[in-house]
Structures are given as structure tokens and as C-alpha cells.
Amino acid sequence: MEPVERLYLDALMEDPAVPERSLRPQLLAGARARRRPAAPTAPWAEPYAGRVAAMDALLASAGEDDWSRVIVEGWTLQELVAHLAAKDGLLAASVGAPVLGPAIGATDSLGRTADVQNYERARSPEQTRRDWRAQADALCRHLADLAPGTVASVDGLDAPVSDQVLARCLETWVHADDAARTASLRLPHPIPEHIHPTADLCARLLPWTMLLSGLDGSGRTLLLTLTGPGGGEWHVPLGVADAAGGGAPDAHITADVVEFCFLLGGRGDPGSFPADLEGDLALAHDVLNTAPALSGP
The missing domain is CATH 3.30.1050.10 (SCP2 sterol-binding domain)
Structure with a gap:
């Protein structure tokens, strides 16, 4: 699948200066070896599935120091991935897809993020990565049989699930870029059909x-x-x-x-x-x- 292949880190564009203790050397070797294709889903959800695959490739070989590095909002990389899992889980709950991780208590994004982050702090970064990817893949597979106009609600906002999924695509894209920039990497953009x-x-x-x-x-x-x-x-x-x-x-x-x-x-x-x-x-x-x-x- 050529469009999906474009999303992987084979096309990583390196900055001239490589900071000490950068995760780039492991990424280029390890991520290529361990990359996973985007989960099968509905055509209208493929932009999201593609960004999940790209983010997962970025995370594939992050070391211990990389996972503890603060990325954005004062969150470490592990906490950022938990945040993505939290918001994916809220959308999953709204459309009847499996919800992984701790049982849903808070139903707003910030509250659910705090719950999932607290849960994941007791786990290894690799477990957090697997939890997030499993949640995203479960959502993608559920969307394959869902009409794009199905109404979904996240943070009290009702919208067609196709729009909610595009919002998840944008956030995953932005946060993958946050993580890549912190490691002095530049991820390739999504393919035009996803942009x-x-x-x-x-x-x-x-x-x-x-x-x-x-x-x-x-x-x-x-x-x-x-x-x-x-x-x-x-x-x-x-x-x-x-x-x-x-x-x-x-x-x-x-x-x-x-x-x-x-x-x-x-x-x-x-x-x-x-x-x-x-x-x-x-x-x-x-x-x-x-x-x-x-x-x-």
C-alpha cells in the first residue's frame, strides 16, 4: 500500500545537528524493523489510521531518556501518549467501540487524561505505547462498519463521527510533530489524500x-x-x-x-x-x- 508506506519513517528528514542522546539512531534502524501498518478501517477514517501508524513508528525505539523527556503541556512523552489514548477512548465510548485502560470515570478530556496518565505511570513506557496503539486500532476496526454520519459526542460536542475522527487525526498529527521536534526530527507530512x-x-x-x-x-x-x-x-x-x-x-x-x-x-x-x-x-x-x-x- 504505497500511500500508507509514505507515512513511515523511511522518509525521515534529518536536521543538520544531531543533539547528544538523540533517539534518531535507534529510530531509523529500530522503527523500520518494528513498524506496523495502519489498522484496517473505513476509507473516511484512513487519515487518522495513517497518523497513528506514523506516531507508532516514531515511538518504536524511544529509549528510557526519551520517554521521560517533557514534550508539551508539561507532559513527558509517556504522559503525552496516555493523553492520546484517553481522548481516543472517549470517542470509542461514544460510538460503542471497545474502551481499553482504566474504567471511564471522568468523561471530559482533561479528566479522562488525568485518569489514564495516573494509570499509565505505574506501567512501563512500552506498555503505554502498546495500550495507546491497541486503543487506536480497536477504534479503527470499529469504524469500518460505522456510517460516517453517525453522531458522536466528545466533551459535549455532538458531530458526525467522520468529523470527530478527523479531529483525532489532527491532534495525533500535531502531537507526533511535537514529539519529533523535541527529538530534532521532522516527520514527513501525511499524503495529500489525507491532508x-x-x-x-x-x-x-x-x-x-x-x-x-x-x-x-x-x-x-x-x-x-x-x-x-x-x-x-x-x-x-x-x-x-x-x-x-x-x-x-x-x-x-x-x-x-x-x-x-x-x-x-x-x-x-x-x-x-x-x-x-x-x-x-x-x-x-x-x-x-x-x-x-x-x-x-
């Missing part, structure tokens, strides 16, 4: 990120042009109840598709985000400034 639906979700979230930030874009429209493999063009009505329509947009934003996805994922400074803006510049800046509103730890 495009993720970017589509990000575009459709813009009315909600504005509303969550206290701005109502009703009656205004944005032309969003995302460049690079997997990009495209979206005519976005900025009110959550607005119907899609034609006509001249009020503002136009042109940006790199990967950078835009990462902005929605909470990475990057909206104030200095590299984009070409046209039309109502105040509106365009409002869109960019509020874009990360739905991102969380």
Missing part, C-alpha cells in the same frame, strides 16, 4: 472558532485558499447558521495548507501567521486570531 479532508474540517470549523471566541460572523463570508499538496479552495460562510452560497467574499486568506491545519491545532502565532490577506482585513485577522479556539492540550 485534504483534515484541511476541509479546519475550514468548516472557522465559524465555530469565531463564535467560541465571542465573534459572530453571521452574514460574512471568507474565501480560503490553502496551497500545497492536499490544499484547495473553500468559500466559508462565517455564521454557524449561515447556508453556503456564492457571491463575492468579504475577505480572502491564502496560506499553506499544513501551516493552516497546525494553526487550528494550536501551533503557531496567529499574529504572525504567514498568509496573504485581501478584502476586509479586520475580518481576515479575526478569522486567524480565533482559529486556534477549539485546540486544547
